[in-house]
Amino acid sequence: xxxxxxxxxxxxxxxxxxxxxxxxxxxxxxxxxxxxxxxxxxxxxxxxxxxxxxxxxxxxxxxxxxxxxxxxxxxxxxxxxxxxxxxxxxxxxxxxxxxxxxxxxxxxxxxxxxxxxxxxxxxxxxxxxxxxxxxxxxxxxxxxxxxxxxxxxxxxxxxxxxxxxxxxxxxxxxxxxxxxxxxxxxxxxxxxxxxxxxxxxxxxxxxxxxxxxxxxxxxxxxxxxxxxxxxxxxxxxxxxxxxxxxxxxxxxxxxxxxxxxxxxxxxxxxxxxxxxxxxxxxxxxxxxxxxxxxxxxxxxxxxxxxxxxxxxxxxxxxxxxxxxxxxxxxxxxxxxxxxxxxxxxxxxxxxxxxxxxxxxxxxxxxxxxxxxxxxxxxxxxxxxxxxxxxxxxxxxxxxxxxxxxxxxxxxxxxxxxxxxxxxxxxxxxxxxxxxxxxxxxxx
Amino acid sequence: xxxxxxxxxxxxxxxxxxxxxxxxxxxxxxxxxxxxxxxxxxxxxxxxxxxxxxxxxxxxxxxxxxxxxxxxxxxxxxxxxxxxxxxxxxxxxxxxxxxxxxxxxxxxxxxxxxxxxxxxxxxxxxxxxxxxxxxxxxxxxxxxxxxxxxxxxxxxxxxxxxxxxxxxxxxxxxxxxxxxxxxxxxxxxxxxxxxxxxxxxxxxxxxxxxxxxxxxxxxxxxxxxxxxxxxxxxxxxxxxxxx
Numbered sequence: 001x002x003x004x005x006x007x008x009x010x011x012x013x014x015x016x017x018x019x020x021x022x023x024x025x026x027x028x029x030x031x032x033x034x035x036x037x038x039x040x041x042x043x044x045x046x047x048x049x050x051x052x053x054x055x056x057x058x059x060x061x062x063x064x065x066x067x068x069x070x071x072x073x074x075x076x077x078x079x080x081x082x083x084x085x086x087x088x089x090x091x092x093x094x095x096x097x098x099x100x101x102x103x104x105x106x107x108x109x110x111x112x113x114x115x116x117x118x119x120x121x122x123x124x125x126x127x128x129x130x131x132x133x134x135x136x137x138x139x140x141x142x143x144x145x146x147x148x149x150x151x152x153x154x155x156x157x158x159x160x161x162x163x164x165x166x167x168x169x170x171x172x173x174x175x176x177x178x179x180x181x182x183x184x185x186x187x188x189x190x191x192x193x194x195x196x197x198x199x200x201x202x203x204x205x206x207x208x209x210x211x212x213x214x215x216x217x218x219x220x221x222x223x224x225x226x227x228x229x230x231x232x233x234x235x236x237x238x239x240x241x242x243x244x245x246x247x248x249x250x251x252x253x254x255x256x257x258x259x260x261x262x263x264x265x266x267x268x269x270x271x272x273x274x275x276x277x278x279x280x281x282x283x284x285x286x287x288x289x290x291x292x293x294x295x296x297x298x299x300x301x302x303x304x305x306x307x308x309x310x311x312x313x314x315x316x317x318x319x320x321x322x323x324x325x326x327x328x329x330x331x332x333x334x335x336x337x338x339x340x341x342x343x344x345x346x347x348x349x350x351x352x353x354x355x356x357x358x359x360x361x362x363x364x365x366x367x368x369x370x371x372x373x374x375x376x377x378x379x380x381x382x383x384x385x386x387x388x389x390x391x392x393x394x395x396x397x398x399x400x401x402x403x404x405x406x407x408x409x410x411x412x413x414x415x416x417x418x419x420x421x422x423x424x425x426x427x428x429x430x431x432x433x434x435x436x437x438x439x440x441x442x443x
Numbered sequence: 444x445x446x447x448x449x450x451x452x453x454x455x456x457x458x459x460x461x462x463x464x465x466x467x468x469x470x471x472x473x474x475x476x477x478x479x480x481x482x483x484x485x486x487x488x489x490x491x492x493x494x495x496x497x498x499x500x501x502x503x504x505x506x507x508x509x510x511x512x513x514x515x516x517x518x519x520x521x522x523x524x525x526x527x528x529x530x531x532x533x534x535x536x537x538x539x540x541x542x543x544x545x546x547x548x549x550x551x552x553x554x555x556x557x558x559x560x561x562x563x564x565x566x567x568x569x570x571x572x573x574x575x576x577x578x579x580x581x582x583x584x585x586x587x588x589x590x591x592x593x594x595x596x597x598x599x600x601x602x603x604x605x606x607x608x609x610x611x612x613x614x615x616x617x618x619x620x621x622x623x624x625x626x627x628x629x630x631x632x633x634x635x636x637x638x639x640x641x642x643x644x645x646x647x648x649x650x651x652x653x654x655x656x657x658x659x660x661x662x663x664x665x666x667x668x669x670x671x672x673x674x675x676x677x678x679x680x681x682x683x684x685x686x
Contacts, residue, residue, distance in 0.1 A: 001630050020627060022455065023480055060455060060627070063487035077483065088491055 005055060008306050009046040010313030011373055011401055012434065020057040024142065024168060030056065031166065031430060032140045038433040039166045041106030042081055045113060046316045047401030048434035049161045056166060058108050064088065065169070072174035073131065078108030078167045091246050094174040095231070095292070097129035101347075103297050108167040113398040114159030114359035118207035118229070118296070121352035125361050127158035128354075129172045137165035138426040156421035159359030161397050163436055164425045179245040181232040182207070182295040186286045188277065192222025192330065196365075199350045202228050207295075210348040213273060214337050214369060222333060224348065225276055232289050241289075248291045255303035259311045273345055309372045315401050317342070317381060318368035320351060320361065321393035328391025329365045332384055336369065339380060343370040358418040360396040368399070378402050400435065408439045444494070448472040448520035450501060450557060451527025452481055455626035456576065459642035460524060463650045465492035472520055474501035474512070475527075503527050503553030504545070513560045522653065523561045524574040525554050528595075530628050536590045543590050550594035555601055562605055565614040572653055573609075573616045575602040579661075582620075582670045585686040606658060617652055618659045621645050622666040638665055 006013035018040075021027045031037065038052035042059065058079035066075040072094045074085060082096060083103040089095065100115040109115075111133065116125045123129075132146035135157055143165075145154040157164045187202075189195035195210050202208055205228040212224040234245050299305050306314070321328040336342045346369035351361045371377055385407045388395065394411035395403055409415050419441055429442040436442040447464050449457045452473035461471050465488045473481045473496065481498040488496045501512050529549035536543040558573060565571030580588055581595030599618055606616035623629065623639040640648075640662045652660040661667045676684075 001633060018630070020630060022453065022458065022627065025480075026627075060458075063483040064490040065483060065486045067490045084491075 003055075005040070005043070005051055006313070007043045007045050007047060007050060009315050009399075009401060010306060010309070010311070011315060012048055012051070013313075014048075014051050014434070016051065016053060016055040018055045018057050020060040022060050024136070027056070027061070027136060027166060027168070028140050028142075031136060031138070035428060035430050036432050038431055038436075039078075039108060039112070039162045041079065041109035041112075042104050044102055044105045045109065045398040047399060048438070049113075049397055049400070050109075050433060051435075052433045058106055058166075061168065066171075067092075069094070072176055073171065074174055075169070075171040076107055077169055078111070078133075079106050081106050082110065089174055090177070090180050090248075090292070093177055093246060095177045097173055097175045098123055098126045099296055101297065102300050104300060107170045107172075108162075111158055111167050111170055112160060112162045113396075114356065114361070115398075116349075116351065116361045118209045118227075118349070120354075120361055121203060121208070121350055122206050123175075124352065124354050125158075125356070125359055126172075127155075127356065127359060130154075130158070131171040131173060133157070133167060133171065134169040135165040135425070136168050138428060138430040142168065143425075152421050153425055155357040156418055156425070159356060159397070160418065160422070161433065161435065163422045163431050163433075163441060165431060177231045177246075179232045179234055179237055179241070180248050180292055181237055181241060181245070181289050182229040182292050183232040183236050183289050184227060184229040184287070184295055186276070187226040187228070188284050189222075189224040189226055191216075191220055192224070192333070195222060195224040195226055195348065196326065196350075198226045202226070203350070206230050208349070211273060211276075212333075212346045212348045212367070213277075213344065214333065214342055214346050215340070215344055217337065221337070222330075223277070225273075227295075229295055231292075236289055238289070248293060259307045259309075309370065312373040314370045314372045315377075315381070316368060316370050316399040317384065318360075318366060318396040318399045319384075319388045319393050320364050320366040320396075321388065321391045322362065322364040323350075325391040325393065326365065328387065328393060329367065331391075332387050333367065335384060335387070341371055341374065341377065341380065345369065357414050357421075358412060360394065360398070362394075364393070366396075368396075397435065403439070405438065405440045444468055444470050445521040446470045446472060446518050447522040447524065448474065448516065448561075450474050450523065450525045451503070452484065452498075454526055454528075454628070455642045456621070456624060456645050457524075457526040458484060459646035460526065460649055461488060462491070463643075463646035464522075465494045465496075467650070468492070468494055469522075470495045470518075472497050472499060472516060472518075474499040476500065476502050501557075503557065504548045506553065506556040509557045510560050513557070513564065519564060519568070519571075521570075522572040522574065523558075523565075524576070524649070525558060526576050527553070528576065528578070528628075530588075530591055533588045533590060546590050547594045550591060551597040551601075554598050558601070558605065562609060562614070566609060566612045569613050571614045573602075573605065573614065574619060574649060574653065575599075575616070576619045576621060577602065579620045579622050579666055579670050583673050583681070587686060615653075615656055617649075617657055619645070619649060619652070619662070620659065620666060620670075621662045624662075638663060638669075 003018045005016045036053035039056045040050040061077045061079035063077045098117045114125045114127045207229040210224040210226045216223045353363045432442040447469045453475040478498045478500040485496045531546040577599045578595040580592035581599045602618040623634045648662045
């Protein structure tokens with residue numbers, strides 16, 4: 001059926017022929033009969049990576065095949081979303097090994113983007129926890145791959161944005177927990193120097209990230225709140241929580257039913273940040289034990305928060321530069337702050353080491369923030385891209401909707417090798433997205 | 444724990460219904476033509492809900508196999524839901540008898556054949572619930588799908604008669620008229636969003652409908668009135684419409 005599709009940034013929006021399937025045979029038939037297809041999960045990547053003329057909706061391919069509650073291993077069809085998995089595993093004392101800032105993504109999407117979380121510096125990206133997975137390639141053949149079995153296909157599929165084929169099944173390891181709560185510490189940092197120092201000081205913590213205020217200048221440039229956390233032990237819970245340590249109290253969801261005028265979300269975040277930063281009695285350091293949901297998924301509490309940016313949509317800009325290129329981070333943040341077009345808040349995180357072919361993370365600083373679509377924005381982001389490139393960094397393909405092809409090819413060191421593997425498994429360029437066309441990965 | 448049998452268990456609607464009942468700790472019997480295609484669904488229900496799930500080969504159009512199929516079930520199901528159906532291709536069915544026969548055999552004859560067996564068993568036990576997923580297409584024949592519609596009309600009448608017959612035995616029969624449902628069967632059609640239900644909504648309506656012992660269930664309430672209006676149009680006018 002022809003359908004209007006857009007991902008989380010509401011930009012770009014296209015008309016696409018959407019097809020769902022429940023049996024692998026149905027998928028194979030469809031793949032062999034079409035070209036210009038791309039698999040699409042829950043549409044939570046921000047840009048155009050999962051948009052194409054033909055859209056293979058994975059959402060009905062959502063069966064959980066096995067859950068080993070002893071060893072903590074989950075085997076699922078790729079259309080299962082992380083929130084459904086959490087509902088099953090948390091009560092049994094397991095957690096996702098890696099989770100991004102939303103739980104409303106499919107497992108297939110987590111692999112295709114090779115998502116990272118607040119624990120990247122300790123646990124790496126999602127790909128590091130995959131035991132094996134099935135990919136239905138351009139020839140219609142389903143290939144089981146892992147780090148040791150068809151490793152070329154495996155590594156080109158992790159972070160490969162669906163270009164090697166359709167990820168149909170993923171088996172991955174979980175993390176053991178004894179409670180559904182997080183022991184969280186928030187630390188105020190006066191400026192960028194201090195927050196970077198704090199990241200270093202607290203790097204033994206499993207989870208860490210910082211909210212950074214993009215509007216401050218001078219001595220307060222890069223004023224931030226560092227948030228670190230550990231899975232809480234039963235002893236750290238209150239008496240009430242301890243009665244059912246693996247169960248969270250039920251709560252209702254808010255939803256944004258329509259698009260807000262585009263200034264609304266910034267007003268909201270400004271207020272939230274100021275409240276955190278200046279709040280009465282707010283100490284430099286604050287400790288509390290909170291359920292895992294607000295810790296990992298603060299924005300999931302408001303369904304459709306993306307509508308807060310209005311109808312024109314937004315792009316999220318996320319780049320990484322190596323630890324040695326702190327200068328690059330400062331330069332870019334200055335440009336963003338001077339321009340004043342970005343969201344007031346950005347997320348800063350220090351990645352750990354990661355071996356990969358085409359995944360986004362590498363050891364260094366990553367910064368992410370939103371830019372509502374406006375005239376002149378893409379020209380400005382092109383300028384930022386040049387600086388990222390100059391400092392040896394790169395952009396996250398899952399957030400990208402506009403990067404120029406040269407930037408991609410010059411910033412991802414293995415782009416050529418990746419494109420070769422894609423060609424091998426996706427011979428007639430059956431799998432193709434707006435992004436892969438734009439970046440000349442499938443043309 | 445009560446047990447529910449789903450006939451035509453591989454469809455989007457059946458998948459949703461199975462999950463809804465599994466969430467209430469029903470044990471599930473899944474039946475479809477190729478039983479092996481049901482294995483992922485069986486595993487899914489076990490992993491998510493921890494209930495016991497069995498799979499069974501069942502061919503709606505192989506009428507003579509139905510008695511043996513029912514006798515071979517590991518337990519007599521407390522609820523039987525007949526979900527299978529075949530939309531087919533109206534134009535093809537006008538030209539080729541095989542297509543017309545498949546539509547009729549699947550939607551009507553096959554359903555009658557298996558539900559006769561189930562009904563007799565439930566009548567003997569003086570308990571049980573039978574649910575038939577029919578269609579609003581059966582409420583008036585329209586040129587765009589009257590072969591499917593007439594088969595569903597037959598099925599709707601069958602369910603109504605069955606409900607009448609089994610009432611005194613304490614067996615309840617519920618007919619479901621889902622209206623448009625967003626499934627693989629309809630994904631090539633452009634459906635009006637307001638009148639289109641998600642499979643999960645159908646599942647929820649079926650579950651609630653059984654609780655409330657509904658006789659005829661419309662998933663989206665609009666449909667009851669839409670069909671009322673459609674049925675009120677005089678035939679002399681109706682025949683000139685392109686519906």
